[in-house]
Amino acid sequence: MLAGMKVDMEQEQQQQHVIVESQEVEKIEEVKPQKTKRVASLDIFRGLTVALMILVDDAGGEWPMIGHAPWNGCNLADFVMPFFLFIVGMAIALALKKIPEKLVAIRKVILRTLKLLFWGILLQGGYFHDLDKLKFGVDMNRIRWCGILQRIALAYLVVAIIEITTRQAQAKELPTGWFSIFKLYCWKWVIGACVLVVYLATLYGTYVPDWNFVVQNPDSLDFGKTLTVTCNVRGHLDPPCNAVGYVDRQVLGINHMYPRPAWKRSKACTKSSPYEGPFRADAPSWCWAPFEPEGILSSISAILSTVLGVHFGHVLIHMKDHSSRLLHWVGMGIALLVLGIILHFTDGKIHSVCNRLTDLLSYSFFPLMVRNAAIPLNKQLYTVSYVCVTSGAAALVFSAFYILVDILNWKYLFLPLEWIGMNAMLVYVMAAAEIFSGFINGWYYEDPHNTLIYWIKKHIFIGVWHSTRVGTLLYVIFAEILFWAIVAGLLHRLGIYWKL
Numbered sequence: 001m002l003a004g005m006k007v008d009m010e011q012e013q014q015q016q017h018v019i020v021e022s023q024e025v026e027k028i029e030e031v032k033p034q035k036t037k038r039v040a041s042l043d044i045f046r047g048l049t050v051a052l053m054i055l056v057d058d059a060g061g062e063w064p065m066i067g068h069a070p071w072n073g074c075n076l077a078d079f080v081m082p083f084f085l086f087i088v089g090m091a092i093a094l095a096l097k098k099i100p101e102k103l104v105a106i107r108k109v110i111l112r113t114l115k116l117l118f119w120g121i122l123l124q125g126g127y128f129h130d131l132d133k134l135k136f137g138v139d140m141n142r143i144r145w146c147g148i149l150q151r152i153a154l155a156y157l158v159v160a161i162i163e164i165t166t167r168q169a170q171a172k173e174l175p176t177g178w179f180s181i182f183k184l185y186c187w188k189w190v191i192g193a194c195v196l197v198v199y200l201a202t203l204y205g206t207y208v209p210d211w212n213f214v215v216q217n218p219d220s221l222d223f224g225k226t227l228t229v230t231c232n233v234r235g236h237l238d239p240p241c242n243a244v245g246y247v248d249r250q251v252l253g254i255n256h257m258y259p260r261p262a263w264k265r266s267k268a269c270t271k272s273s274p275y276e277g278p279f280r281a282d283a284p285s286w287c288w289a290p291f292e293p294e295g296i297l298s299s300i301s302a303i304l305s306t307v308l309g310v311h312f313g314h315v316l317i318h319m320k321d322h323s324s325r326l327l328h329w330v331g332m333g334i335a336l337l338v339l340g341i342i343l344h345f346t347d348g349k350i351h352s353v354c355n356r357l358t359d360l361l362s363y364s365f366f367p368l369m370v371r372n373a374a375i376p377l378n379k380q381l382y383t384v385s386y387v388c389v390t391s392g393a394a395a396l397v398f399s400a401f402y403i404l405v406d407i408l409n410w411k412y413l414f415l416p417l418e419w420i421g422m423n424a425m426l427v428y429v430m431a432a433a434e435i436f437s438g439f440i441n442g443w444y445y446e447d448p449h450n451t452l453i454y455w456i457k458k459h460i461f462i463g464v465w466h467s468t469r470v471g472t473l474l475y476v477i478f479a480e481i482l483f484w485a486i487v488a489g490l491l492h493r494l495g496i497y498w499k500l
Contacts, residue, residue, distance in 0.1 A: 038422075039316070041401040042090055044414045047421030048397070049083040051481045053432045056080065059476045062469040064274040068293075068379060070266035071239055074389060078379040081148065081294075082305045082390035083397075085155050089309020090398075092160050093317060102164055109160040113153045115500040119425075120149030123433045142255045146248075146294040154299050155306040162191055163310060181328070185314055192307040196384070199301045203381070204235040206243035213254050215288045220279075227285040237381060239263045240286035244381050248295040261291035262380065291380065298382035308336075308391045312398070322407055326399055333395030340388030343375040416485035423488040426498040431484045 056077035060067030066076040099105040124147030125138060166187040182189065212228040231241035239245075248257055263269065269287035270277040279287055312329060319325045375385045404410045411418070420427050430436040437453055444451045456479060462471030491497070 039094065039406075040411055040418060041398065041405040042087065042094075043421035044401050044405060044411075044417045045083070045394075045398050045421070046087050046424050047414075047417035047419065047485075048401075049080060049087065050420050050424050050427050050432065051417065051485075052076065052083075053080045053428070054481050054484075055476055057432060058480060059473050061276070062472045064265065067274075068262040069377075070262050070264075070274060071380070072376040072378050074377045074379065074386065078377075078386075079390055079393060081151070081302070081379070082387070083394050084148075084152060085302055085305035086309035086312070086391060086394040086398075088152055088156050089159060089306040089311075090313035090316070092156065092163055092306070093310045093313025096160065096163050096167075097317060102167070105164045106161065109157060109164070112500050113157040116149045116153035116156065119429070119500075120147045120153065121145065123429065123435075124148065124150075144258060144292075145252055145256050146258075146292050146296070146299070148294060151294045151299045151302055155303045158303050159188075159306045159310055162188055181311075181315060181318060184318070185311070188307060188310065192304055195300060195303050195307075199297065200384070202247065202297055203237075203243050206246060207234045208232075208236070208241045208243060208246045211246075211249060213289050216259060216290075217288060220288055222288065227288065229284075229286045229289065237376065237378065237383075239266070239268075239291070240284070240289070242381060244295055244297045245291055247297045248292045251296055252292065254290060257290040257292040257295070259290045261293060263287070263291065293380045298380065301382040301384070301387065304384075304387045305391055305394075308387075309394070312395060322402075326402065329395050329399045329402075333392045333399065336388045336392030336395065338392075340377070340385040340390075340392060343383075343385035343388065344377045346374055415489070416482065419488035419492050420481075420485050422492055423497055425500060426491070427484045427488055429498075431480055 056066050056068075056075075060077055068077045069075045096105055099108065121143070125143045125145070166185070208231045210228060210230050210232060212226050214226050215222045215224065217223060229240045233241050236242055264279075264287060265272075265274050265276055266287075267273045269279055269283045271280055272278070312332075315325055315328050319328065375383050377383065377386045377389060379386055401414070405414065440453050441448070441451045457471070457475045461475040461479070462468055465471045465474065
């Protein structure tokens with residue numbers, strides 16, 4: 001009997017020991033942050049955007065219809081930057097919800113911002129230039145401070161800090177109602193509205209005086225001369241006299257701006273438009289001037305693309321069923337597209353009404369904005385219509401990927417894009433920034449054009465198709481995009497990723 005009682009007591013102690021251990025394990029699991037599953041459709045969308053950047057950068061010279069619009073308008077290349085910013089916004093919403101500590105989250109955001117700025121200045125500041133001619137190094141008096149990664153860094157920093165600091169004001173559960181998601185994150189929209197007001201007030205209210213510059217292009221007959229651009233206007237959106245360029249010239253300095261803007265391919269500058277070509281004899285002086293397409297004021301407007309991306313990320317978090325998510329995404333995407341197109345095409349119809357309004361309103365930035373009537377699609381100014389159209393397009397493209405990948409499970413059709421999206425920074429640096437091709441071209445035989453890359457491009461692609469345009473396009477698709485997709489896929493198998 002005593003032996004039986006002893007056995008019972010030992011069993012009870014073992015059970016208690018197991019219960020205590022299980023409770024401790026549960027506590028550890030609660031403390032340990034859960035590793036969330038990656039959103040495949042977002043990786044694929046990111047991969048598509050990187051692939052588009054490579055395509056338009058390396059094939060846009062032969063196919064100008066996919067390159068950047070010279071000024072007003074929106075070609076394929078003009079969707080790349082807003083798509084990146086939209087994706088960054090979605091990633092902010094998904095990533096920061098996993099970091100409960102505010103200080104930890106802010107520290108991570110600041111560190112990532114500094115990394116983006118470093119790589120942006122290194123890659124686009126001018127150190128790597130004319131890689132085909134094997135030229136390196138930058139004059140600090142002419143370093144370019146702005147660029148793609150710098151703009152992403154600004155938008156990321158501002159929107160991520162907003163997301164972190166307004167976290168306590170947000171409920172965990174989404175209330176019922178169509179506009180509940182907007183009310184839940186109302187502070188984000190308030191700050192977005194403030195950004196919009198600052199941008200519009202500066203764009204239409206800033207007086208732009210005459211300005212001059214020294215021609216730096218050695219191919220120009222005016223090389224070394226100082227040319228003057230006549231403006232003395234306010235609220236204009238043409239290439240030489242807009243507030244975006246004025247702000248950059250005053251803050252950055254004209255020597256630190258991009259020397260080869262897309263407007264050099266405009267009809268006012270060259271008869272070869274939309275191709276690059278010799279300037280017209282009667283080309284205006286500003287055709288030789290620099291302009292910063294990723295400048296200060298336009299980057300302030302670019303924050304709106306990231307704000308919209310964060311909203312779509314919040315929808316993904318709070319709405320649990322596919323139909324609710326898609327209804328919201330597609331509906332908002334179509335609304336943004338329609339609004340942007342209306343703003344772009346309503347110049348003639350509302351111009352007479354606007355002229356009457358300007359007589360009634362006081363002299364401020366708003367009458368000047370109204371006087372210009374339409375707000376054209378313009379990537380270099382990052383206009384409101386451009387924000388709406390590109391964000392609406394991003395919403396619809398992502399929704400399409402979400403249907404194909406997350407609902408229909410056709411993920412394997414887009415594996416190359418997913419691999420690129422999971423290692424986007426690596427592919428951007430090596431392919432889009434041409435660091436890898438510059439390295440390979442550094443190894444040549446007798447002549448700098450006698451390299452492996454030149455040989456492949458000339459003999460395998462251009463030579464076979466007997467067409468520079470077709471051969472260049474196929475080279476970019478297969479020898480660059482597909483090649484780096486395979487490299488990214490191999491790195492994915494090895495678990496190697498370049499993360500900032």
